[in-house]
Structures are given as structure tokens and as C-alpha cells.
Amino acid sequence: MIKLSVNVNKVATLRNSRGGRVPSVIDAVRVCVNAGAPGITVHPRADQRHITAADVREIATVLQGAGGAVEFNLEGDPRPDFLNLVAEIRPAQCTLVPVKPGEVTSEAGWPPETQRSDLAPVVESLKKAGVRVSLFVDADPAAVRWAADMGGDRVELYTEPFAREFQASQDRSETSFNTFAQAADLAHALGLGVNAGHDLDLHNLSLFKALPHLEEVSIGHALISDAVFVGLDRAVRDYLDALR
Numbered sequence: 001m002i003k004l005s006v007n008v009n010k011v012a013t014l015r016n017s018r019g020g021r022v023p024s025v026i027d028a029v030r031v032c033v034n035a036g037a038p039g040i041t042v043h044p045r046a047d048q049r050h051i052t053a054a055d056v057r058e059i060a061t062v063l064q065g066a067g068g069a070v071e072f073n074l075e076g077d078p079r080p081d082f083l084n085l086v087a088e089i090r091p092a093q094c095t096l097v098p099v100k101p102g103e104v105t106s107e108a109g110w111p112p113e114t115q116r117s118d119l120a121p122v123v124e125s126l127k128k129a130g131v132r133v134s135l136f137v138d139a140d141p142a143a144v145r146w147a148a149d150m151g152g153d154r155v156e157l158y159t160e161p162f163a164r165e166f167q168a169s170q171d172r173s174e175t176s177f178n179t180f181a182q183a184a185d186l187a188h189a190l191g192l193g194v195n196a197g198h199d200l201d202l203h204n205l206s207l208f209k210a211l212p213h214l215e216e217v218s219i220g221h222a223l224i225s226d227a228v229f230v231g232l233d234r235a236v237r238d239y240l241d242a243l244r
Contacts, residue, residue: 002209002243005039005073006032006236007197007220008059012042012050025055028232029062033070035236039092041197041218043075044082045099053085060089073218075136078122087129094126095156095195095218097136105221106198109137109158112146123151134195139183147192154193156218157183162208163199173207181212188213202226205242217243 011028015021029040040059042051056074063072071092076082077099086094096119098110110119123133134154137143139161147155157180165176184194197218200208205217219239227235 002214003038003071003216004236004239004243005041005071005216005218006037006223006239007041007043007218008032008224009043009050009220010224012052012055016050025051026058026062029059031232032236033063033066035233036240037070037236039071039073039216039218041073041075041095041220043097044085045076046079046081053081056085056089060091073134075218078119083122083125086126086131090129090131093132093134093154095134095136096122096152097156106136106158109140109143110135110146112137112140112142114146116149120150127151127153134193139180141183141186144183144186144190144192147187148190152192154195154215155183155187156195156197158198159196159200159208160198163201163204166204166207173204177207177211180208184211184213202238202242205239209243 008025008028011023012025015023044051044053044056060072063070073093073095074086074091075095075097078096097106100107126133132153134156135147135150135152136156136158137147139157144155162176162180166173187194193215194213195216200217200219201222223235223239
């Protein structure tokens with residue numbers, strides 16, 4: 001079965017909009033775990049506009065109490081404070097993503113022209129610490145080959161383009177899906193695992209879950225948005241059902 005890693009950033013966004021500790025990110029993590037989510041994802045950004053380093057430490061403690069049954073995935077750009085946090089927490093997985101100044105959310109994967117010297121040493125250091133490394137890339141052969149050259153364990157395919165085409169028409173969604181399938185096949189052939197994330201939801205998962213070699217999806221915005229109406233426990237279970 002494809003694993004679901006629930007991104008709880010948006011719970012922290014809501015909390016930070018008012019201050020204090022409500023809604024509790026830790027309570028949200030516990031609900032997700034109790035509902036059967038096999039993974040939790042957070043993306044602590046430099047401006048701390050949602051998840052903070054303190055949140056990461058608290059979540060790590062909660063998941064350690066689950067006996068390793070739930071994987072912790074830390075997403076972020078390879079800035080020093082983030083890498084220090086990953087070294088401290090040693091999550092199951094670290095997803096390295098590029099960050100553009102002023103972006104609201106991720107807008108693209110790593111450019112395949114990114115120099116090996118810029119990232120390969122970071123990947124090697126994380127792997128030596130026992131952390132699985134996933135690199136956030138577009139569904140582009142050059143980007144997938146670049147990720148393999150960097151020494152990553154997995155790629156996370158940036159799925160916003162697929163989500164946009166899925167909404168447009170069936171023909172365009174199938175064309176886009178085929179592009180992603182080719183990227184996934186190439187990643188697998190190069191020895192990389194395949195993750196995916198960004199704008200996946202209950203509707204487009206009906207097609208995307210058929211992606212070859214897909215191991216994990218990271219979903220936050222759509223799942224938390226659904227939870228506003230049906231509750232977080234129900235939303236997690238709905239997404240788990242959609243992935244079966």
C-alpha cells in the first residue's frame with residue numbers, strides 16, 4: 001500500500017495566526033497517528049511562519065513514543081539551522097527542497113543544473129547519520145538523473161502540474177500522468193524510491209495512486225482543508241481509503 005505522510009503545517013499556521021498553542025500541533029499529530037497515518041511531515045521554514053523548531057522536537061518525542069511505527073519526514077532547504085535540526089532529531093526521512101525568497105509554498109523542484117558540490121555533501125552527511133534522503137524534483141528526466149547523481153535515496157515528484165491538468169480535463173490529466181509515470185519508471189531504474197506531493201487530493205488520487213513504484217505521498221493543505229468540514233480523524237481515514 002502507498003504510505004500517507006500527513007503534513008501538519010497548516011495546523012501550525014492556524015495556531016500562529018492567533019498566538020498561543022491552539023490548535024495544538026501535537027494533538028493533531030496524535031489524531032493522525034491514531035487514525036492510522038504511517039507518516040507525519042513538517043516543513044520548518046526560516047521565517048517560522050508555521051512549524052517551529054520547538055514543534056519539531058515535540059513531534060519527534062511523540063513519534064518516538066509510537067515505537068517507530070510512524071515515520072517522521074522533515075522537509076526543508078539545506079540551510080545550516082535546518083540541517084542542524086535534522087542532525088539532532090534524526091528523522092526517518094529528510095526531504096530537501098529548494099526555496100525561493102517570498103514564496104508562499106514550493107513552486108518547483110531542484111533545477112537539474114544545481115551543482116553537485118552544492119548538495120551532494122549534504123546528502124552524504126545525512127545518509128551517514130542514518131537519515132533517508134529524498135530530493136524534491138519536477139517530473140523531468142534530467143531532474144531525476146540529477147537526483148541520482150546527488151546520491152539521494154528517493155525523489156519526491158512535485159505534483160502541482162499534474163493536479164492542475166487533472167482539474168482541466170481528462171485528456172490533459174492522462175497526458176500529465178504519463179509524464180509522471182515515465183519519471184517514476186526512470187527513478188526506479190536508477191535505484192531511487194518514488195515519493196510524491198503537492199496539491200494531491202481525494203479527487204486526483206483516484207488516478208495518481210496508479211503511478212508505478214509510488215511508495216509515499218505527502219499531503220497537507222487538501223487534507224487539513226477537508227478536516228475543517230469532516231474532522232481530522234475522518235479526513236485521514238478518507239485519504240488512507242483513497243490510497244488503497
